[in-house]
Amino acid sequence: MTDTHSLNSWPQPYRLPDAEPYWSALSENRLTFQHCNECAQAVWPAHSFCTHCGSRSLDWRQSSGRGSVWSYSTIMRGPTPVWAAIVPYTVGFIQMDEGYFLFSQIDADPDAIAIGQRVEVRFVQRGEQKLPLFVPCDR
Structure with missing residues (x-):
């Protein structure tokens, strides 16, 4: 089911700056997500603050x-x-x-x-x- 269509014709995703670590990890076959160091919740899509508690103490973790x-x-x-x-x-x-x-x-x-x-x-x-x-x- 995976595509064999010309690689150059695929539309490209819109890359928000907050998610750059996600896009970089994908290029290395790694899936990552943001994690809040205050409330320990996963944050997705990527933000500059935790959508659960408002903290700006976020890091990226391997999924x-x-x-x-x-x-x-x-x-x-x-x-x-x-x-x-x-x-x-x-x-x-x-x-x-x-x-x-x-x-x-x-x-x-x-x-x-x-x-x-x-x-x-x-x-x-x-x-x-x-x-x-x-x-x-x-x-």
């Missing part, structure tokens, strides 16, 4: 890369030619084991995906940027 499918939708008609070339594809919210939600592609047969299903991260090169996508796992 396990594992979580559960919280919701998903299978796209049957791509919005642009590059996405139309790989339909059907599935996107969804993954509830990460660290307590945050990540919106991503799920690389599996759409009929084999279920709410609550365990998934783990893989990385795919899309244009100039590596991105996370998730695949089913047994754990």
Whole structure:
């Protein structure tokens, strides 16, 4: 299910400055997230302050890369030619084991995906940027 389309034709994500450590880690096949040192909550998307307690004491942590499918939708008609070339594809919210939600592609047969299903991260090169996508796992 992973793409083989021309790497140069993929639209690129909008990169907010607060999330630069996230994008840099992806280029090294690492998934990271912000963590608040005051209230110990995961903070995602990245911010300059904790969205739970307001603290500015944040650091970046390595994610396990594992979580559960919280919701998903299978796209049957791509919005642009590059996405139309790989339909059907599935996107969804993954509830990460660290307590945050990540919106991503799920690389599996759409009929084999279920709410609550365990998934783990893989990385795919899309244009100039590596991105996370998730695949089913047994754990």
